[in-house]
Amino acid sequence: MSLHDKLNEDMKQAMKSKEKDRLSVIRMLKAAIQNEAIKLGKKQLTEDEELTVLSREVKQRKDSLHEFEKAGRDDLVTKIQSELVFVQEYMPTQLSEEEVEAIVSAVIAETNASSKADMGKVMGVLMPKVKGKADGSLVSKLVQKHLS
Numbered sequence: 001m002s003l004h005d006k007l008n009e010d011m012k013q014a015m016k017s018k019e020k021d022r023l024s025v026i027r028m029l030k031a032a033i034q035n036e037a038i039k040l041g042k043k044q045l046t047e048d049e050e051l052t053v054l055s056r057e058v059k060q061r062k063d064s065l066h067e068f069e070k071a072g073r074d075d076l077v078t079k080i081q082s083e084l085v086f087v088q089e090y091m092p093t094q095l096s097e098e099e100v101e102a103i104v105s106a107v108i109a110e111t112n113a114s115s116k117a118d119m120g121k122v123m124g125v126l127m128p129k130v131k132g133k134a135d136g137s138l139v140s141k142l143v144q145k146h147l148s
Contacts, residue, residue: 003050025086051132057087095134104142116147
């Protein structure tokens with residue numbers, strides 16, 4: 001089942017069970033995916049492109065969550081946390097830190113990287129392999145650790 005179909009099914013279910021928050025997030029995700037398709041001039045996005053949109057939405061919420069926590073806006077923190085839970089339901093299973101570290105080590109060996117100057121080369125090869133399955137800041141931190 002494609003993400004589009006899954007979102008439609010979940011939207012119907014949320015309407016039937018009167019889950020307003022969930023319905024709102026699903027509609028927002030559908031809109032984000034549709035806007036991306038329009039931007040790219042396509043009728044439907046590939047799985048990879050849908051994953052990019054979902055990753056962007058998760059990152060956006062994490063950034064908002066951080067800002068709201070810093071500002072002491074507990075009302076908005078709670079709302080964003082619940083939205084984040086709903087969005088993450090559609091993301092692929094996240095890799096553990098150990099799994100990411102193993103991939104980082106393999107890519108560093110593959111690219112013959114030896115210093116922080118090679119970080120861009122490593123990240124260029126690495127990010128497509130972990131796209132949507134690992135947080136970019138964690139990946140960056142692990143690459144820096146291995147290259148220093």
